[in-house]
Amino acid sequence: MPDQTPVSVDALQERVTAIFTRCGVRAPSAEAVAKVIVAGERDNCKSHGIYRIEGCLRVLAAGKVEGGAVPRVHDSGKAVIEVDAGGGFSNPAFDAAVDVLAARARETGLAALVIRDCLHFSALWHDVEALAARGLAGLSMCPSYSFVAPAGGKDPLLGTNPFAFGWPRAGAHPYVFDFATSVAARGEIELHRRAGTPIPEDWAIDAQGQPTTDPEAALAGAMLTFGGHKGSALSTMIELLAGAMLGEFMSREALDFMGRTDLLPRHGALVVAFDPETFSARSGRDPVAEGEKLLDAIAGQGARLPSQRRFQAREVALDSGILLSAAELEQLARFEAEGLAALDG
Amino acid sequence: MPDQTPVSVDALQERVTAIFTRCGVRAPSAEAVAKVIVAGERDNCKSHGIYRIEGCLRVLAAGKVEGGAVPRVHDSGKAVIEVDAGGGFSNPAFDAAVDVLAARARETGLAALVIRDCLHFSALWHDVEALAARGLAGLSMCPSYSFVAPAGGKDPLLGTNPFAFGWPRAGAHPYVFDFATSVAARGEIELHRRAGTPIPEDWAIDAQGQPTTDPEAALAGAMLTFGGHKGSALSTMIELLAGAMLGEFMSREALDFMGRTDLLPRHGALVVAFDPETFSARSGRDPVAEGEKLLDAIAGQGARLPSQRRFQAREVALDSGILLSAAELEQLARFEAEGLAALDG
Numbered sequence: 001m002p003d004q005t006p007v008s009v010d011a012l013q014e015r016v017t018a019i020f021t022r023c024g025v026r027a028p029s030a031e032a033v034a035k036v037i038v039a040g041e042r043d044n045c046k047s048h049g050i051y052r053i054e055g056c057l058r059v060l061a062a063g064k065v066e067g068g069a070v071p072r073v074h075d076s077g078k079a080v081i082e083v084d085a086g087g088g089f090s091n092p093a094f095d096a097a098v099d100v101l102a103a104r105a106r107e108t109g110l111a112a113l114v115i116r117d118c119l120h121f122s123a124l125w126h127d128v129e130a131l132a133a134r135g136l137a138g139l140s141m142c143p144s145y146s147f148v149a150p151a152g153g154k155d156p157l158l159g160t161n162p163f164a165f166g167w168p169r170a171g172a173h174p175y176v177f178d179f180a181t182s183v184a185a186r187g188e189i190e191l192h193r194r195a196g197t198p199i200p201e202d203w204a205i206d207a208q209g210q211p212t213t214d215p216e217a218a219l220a221g222a223m224l225t226f227g228g229h230k231g232s233a234l235s236t237m238i239e240l241l242a243g244a245m246l247g248e249f250m251s252r253e254a255l256d257f258m259g260r261t262d263l264l265p266r267h268g269a270l271v272v273a274f275d276p277e278t279f280s281a282r283s284g285r286d287p288v289a290e291g292e293k294l295l296d297a298i299a300g301q302g303a304r305l306p307s308q309r310r311f312q313a314r315e316v317a318l319d320s321g322i323l324l325s326a327a328e329l330e331q332l333a334r335f336e337a338e339g340l341a342a343l344d345g
Numbered sequence: 346m347p348d349q350t351p352v353s354v355d356a357l358q359e360r361v362t363a364i365f366t367r368c369g370v371r372a373p374s375a376e377a378v379a380k381v382i383v384a385g386e387r388d389n390c391k392s393h394g395i396y397r398i399e400g401c402l403r404v405l406a407a408g409k410v411e412g413g414a415v416p417r418v419h420d421s422g423k424a425v426i427e428v429d430a431g432g433g434f435s436n437p438a439f440d441a442a443v444d445v446l447a448a449r450a451r452e453t454g455l456a457a458l459v460i461r462d463c464l465h466f467s468a469l470w471h472d473v474e475a476l477a478a479r480g481l482a483g484l485s486m487c488p489s490y491s492f493v494a495p496a497g498g499k500d501p502l503l504g505t506n507p508f509a510f511g512w513p514r515a516g517a518h519p520y521v522f523d524f525a526t527s528v529a530a531r532g533e534i535e536l537h538r539r540a541g542t543p544i545p546e547d548w549a550i551d552a553q554g555q556p557t558t559d560p561e562a563a564l565a566g567a568m569l570t571f572g573g574h575k576g577s578a579l580s581t582m583i584e585l586l587a588g589a590m591l592g593e594f595m596s597r598e599a600l601d602f603m604g605r606t607d608l609l610p611r612h613g614a615l616v617v618a619f620d621p622e623t624f625s626a627r628s629g630r631d632p633v634a635e636g637e638k639l640l641d642a643i644a645g646q647g648a649r650l651p652s653q654r655r656f657q658a659r660e661v662a663l664d665s666g667i668l669l670s671a672a673e674l675e676q677l678a679r680f681e682a683e684g685l686a687a688l689d690g
Contacts, residue, residue: 078453078623079453079455080455080623108423108453109423109424109457110424110425110455110457110617111424111455112454112455112624114624149646151648153646153647154647155646157646165578175581175585177581179574179575179578226575227571227572227573227575227576229524230522230572230576231572231575233522233651236520237510240512240520240636241619244632244633244635244638245482245621245625246625246628246632247625247628247630247635250639252638252639252642272455272617274457274590276590279425279457279459279591279592280591280592282419282427282461282592283461283593285592287590287591287592291585291589293589294584294588294595294597298495298581301495301499302497302498303494303495303498306574
């Protein structure tokens with residue numbers, strides 16, 4: 001790829017932070033948002049990389065996210081830690097609370113973090129990797145926009161509701177998965193629409209509830225969950241635990257609140273941290289060593305562990321920089337020079 | 346069905362309890378085991394009903410479960426409660442600890458129950474229904490025997506690893522799902538083998554890792570997870586959280602320990618309880634009322650909520666008794682009269 005230029009992770013972090021600062025985001029929040037965007041780009045997870053800058057700036061321009069919001073951690077002393085994002089991005093809120101969460105999990109065995117009223121755009125693997133780096137297993141989940149029909153239904157009601165899990169490994173990247181409970185991402189259907197190509201049969205139904213391979217009909221209808229009724233059940237669980245239980249928006253209310261589908265959603269999020277040391281103490285076994293037996297046996301039969309491609313891309317990027325195309329660099333430069341004004345250009 | 350005779354739930358409970366007592370299970374444990382077996386039969390969930398009695402008696406006869414084990418609750422005062430089943434059935438252990446778990450969850454917001462070294466044969470919906478009846482949301486999971494290959498692999502390593510979730514509803518049965526992370530149950534493949542019919546294409550692979558519709562080849566190969574790599578990831582999570590993290594068996598070690606596949610497995614189990622009141626308190630919203638908006642909208646579009654068939658069967662059974670066939674009644678009578686000696690008859 002001849003038009004690719006390497007940019008170091010640190011340099012990209014500085015540039016993306018500066019873009020957000022210039023667009024009215026307070027410095028520590030700009031840094032937190034940039035960190036997850038650069039991490040996505042670093043891991044060659046392009047859908048959560050610098051491509052996301054424009055989407056974030058659009059919600060800022062629309063006045064639908066509070067760039068100046070200061071996350072407030074609320075610690076009642078129980079096993080539930082809360083952080084009020086105050087309508088700001090989820091990332092600085094998570095960063096503000098993760099150490100409290102980790103300390104509480106080590107103290108009580110498990111603890112939960114409730115993030116309230118945040119603009120959420122980032123992949124959930126950040127959350128569970130941050131916990132794994134602290135020796136903790138973790139779950140993370142949140143609702144999104146109601147684009148997905150429940151199994152047996154026909155109307156969009158559930159979000160694409162991602163679910164992530166992380167497990168600490170000794171001397172290796174953690175075991176991490178992070179998947180949408182919908183079969184596909186909405187953006188993938190949109191790409192098929194633009195390309196004029198049909199979508200696979202199990203992705204969506206039309207407005208009458210019939211299976212469709214027409215991306216237009218799918219976008220006017222509803223997406224489907226992965227794994228039939230089991231995926232639908234998991235997605236429903238995420239609405240209940242990370243929406244209703246917290247007293248935060250479920251996916252339908254998130255969409256009603258924003259009133260349009262082209263802006264990133266605002267809702268809450270739930271993260272649960274487990275301390276394997278506490279859980280295993282009386283067994284006399286080393287939980288991380290036990291986990292290795294399973295993970296080695298998976299890899300040993302030639303099956304790929306989730307996130308491995310991401311970790312490989314990360315090592316390359318940390319070593320020799322992140323490769324950005326001329327078009328990407330041009331867009332970065334435009335955002336740096338013009339801030340929110342670049343959006344209409 | 347002319348040969349069906351109604352038996353009241355209470356009468357069946359008494360008879361099944363008596364069978365286990367006669368076979369050397371201490372009275373409170375016999376009662377707990379009978380309770381879940383009768384609940385399965387009552388809910389027309391035949392695979393977990395009185396059909397299970399024989400399997401339980403076989404492990405008793407093989408000396409692989411401790412009928413006299415007294416569950417010991419270990420409460421460190423943290424958010425993790427442990428109960429040592431002592432090689433006995435999981436059900437009396439759960440019953441011994443569920444009130445402590447529920448009280449701790451209300452106190453701290455969430456709490457976990459670790460069940461150690463138990464013979465596990467029952468559906469997980471019992472656990473999450475017991476929590477929902479106490480106003481709590483709940484997760485339950487456990488490993489089983491390593492019959493399932495990870496996505497992209499070919500050798501059996503994961504269990505059929507069930508996952509259950511429950512959510513309390515106002516004035517209605519709770520929202521409950523309970524599913525295997527394998528596409529199908531091993532017993533279903535066995536039924537196809539006996540009937541000489543092919544299995545669906547996505548159920549299993551043969552010993553060479555190739556897709557197969559031959560039940561014999563499937564039983565000699567490996568079962569597959571539901572939902573491809575996502576189901577495989579969930580199943581791996583269950584091995585790690587409910588096996589490695591607790592310092593209890595994962596599915597491969599459970600199979601090695603028992604040394605044969607025709608006896609029910611011994612391993613641990615993990616149950617997590619969430620108190621919606623604690624999680625929602627600062628939001629000013631009623632979490633159960635919020636949940637109803639979602640569940641009503643699912644049912645309102647004609648989609649069936651999971652467990653509804655079970656709850657309907659339950660209402661019929663509580664009203665007019667559980668219908669048992671002549672063959673089922675005959676087997677019950679034989680177990681009552683002969684105890685373990687009936688196994689070879």
